Amino acid sequence: SWSEWWTHVGELFFWSLRDGLLALLIAGFGGYAVYARRRGLGRFFFNATWIFFVAFIARNGVFAPDVLDYNGYLAIPAWLAASGVGLLVAYLGYYRASWAPVVLAALLLFVMVAPPAPYHRSRHRDTFTWDIGREALRAAPPNAILIVERDHWVGPMWYLQEQQGLRADVTLLAHGLASSEWFWDHLYRRHPDLAPFELRGAGGRDARVRRFLRANSGRPIQVSRQALAVRLGMPSCPSEWLLDVRSRCSGNAHEPELARYASVALAELGEGSPGTDGLIALVTLDRGHDLYSQGFPRAAVSTLLAGVPRFDGLDEDSLATLPARIEPAVRPAPLYDPPVALGHAARNLHYAARIAEATGAKRLARYLMELSDAMGPVEPKFATLPASPANL
Incomplete structure (x- = not known):
């Protein structure tokens, strides 16, 4: 709708202003506007640039420019606008020769001072998704079946393998590709030792995956999420990188290696690799929810806090107020408003506070909720399933 498109335009304006791209876009459109005074290609390129912007902004129902993939969607109109800078500089060089280097230097300065600051930029050191995918593959049991979903798991692991x-x-x-026949053809070409199964049948994608697992029941299985295991009708237990599929879990669990590495990566990268801090918050929120659902609230809170920047963690006495083990249960996924591109540290703090409150650690819950409000605030869209005293 037009109202939605104007909302997206406003969001793009403030995002471009914050990230230092607004001057580049305005200068680019200025170059096309000057060029558009000529008939033919001049007016065509000016109008085509605007059409590209309108089309690419309006066609996306979820406008999330902080997601790196989303920036790729805007690549065509952004590059068109940026190329207009050359037209503007060429025009000024022809009619106002002394202005051209000034405008070019100003634009370069805007790009250089755009956040993150040059001395904070850490994109060149950002290997977070590569590293967690590599370690998950290395830690997998021999001949295991790994069922994963979401791009930050699937893409790196697929490439590495x-x-x-x-x-x-x-x-x-x-898992997201399991409804496509080409994916199974590819999988069986790579692994001809897999036992065959009936690809077509009732029940959709999850039923197809269950048939595949029954045909290959002798292989160990790991999954990326506890909710995915529940959908497939399998029990899951904590592990260091992915989750083990087995019927009985050990009596205790600790903060997994995934969370410890996420905390180290967050401290090293800071805000210098836009998007990764949100991804780390999402990964640790997901795993914290998994651990809580599996019945390990103390490990869940520790994992959630690993996704909070500049948080030194809790001392042993504070964590000891949380029960180490409760009865496992299928718990509602932690959904929040306002929407964010990936994750947000305030959500991790809020969910940790809800777990602490539900398991009787009232003082810790108030402390974490205050931190969440200071960093957020966030509005939960789910009901916490309390841990009854009989289950503690």
Whole structure:
């Protein structure tokens, strides 16, 4: 709708202003506007640039420019606008020769001072998704089946296995692609030792995956999320990188290696690699929810706090107010307003506070909720399933 499009335009304006791209876009459109005084290609390119912007902004129902993939969606109109800078500088160089270097230097300065500051930029050191995918593959049992979903797991692990040759014995099942026949053809070409199964049948994608797992029941299984295991009718237990599928879990759990690495990566990258801090918050929120659902609230809170920047953690006495083990249960997913591109540290703090409150650690819950309000605030859209005293 037009109202939605104008909302997106406003969001793009403030995002471009914050990230230092607004001057570049305005200068680019200025160059096309000057060029558009000529008939033919001049007016065509000016109008085409605007059409590209309108089309690409309006067609996206979810406007999230902080997501790196989303920036790719805007690449065509952004590059068109940026190329107009050359037209503007050429025009000024022809009619106002002394202005051209000044305008060019000003634009370069805007780009250089755009956040993150040059001395804070850490994109060149950002290997977070590569590292967690690599470690998950390395830690997998021999001949295991790994069922993963979401791009930050599927993409890096797929590349590492198929292009780098890492853990060729592992069967990587991208759950989101399991409804496509080409994916199964590809999977069986890579792993001809897999037992065949009936691809077509009732029940949709999850039923197809269950038939595949029954046909290959002798292989160990790991999943990326506890909710995914529940949908497939399998029990899950904590592990260091992914979750183990087995019927009985050990009596205790600790903060997984995934969370510890996420905390180290967050401290090293800071805000210098836009998007990754939100991804780390999302990854630790997901795993914290998994641990709480599996019945390990103390490990869940520790994992949630690993996704909070500049948080030194809790001392042992504070964590000890949380029960180490409760009865496992299927718990509502932590959904929040306002919407964010990936995750947000305030959500991790809020969910940790809800877990503390539900398990009787009232003082810790108030402390974490105050931190969440200071960083957020956030509005929960789910009901916490309390841990009854009989289950503690």
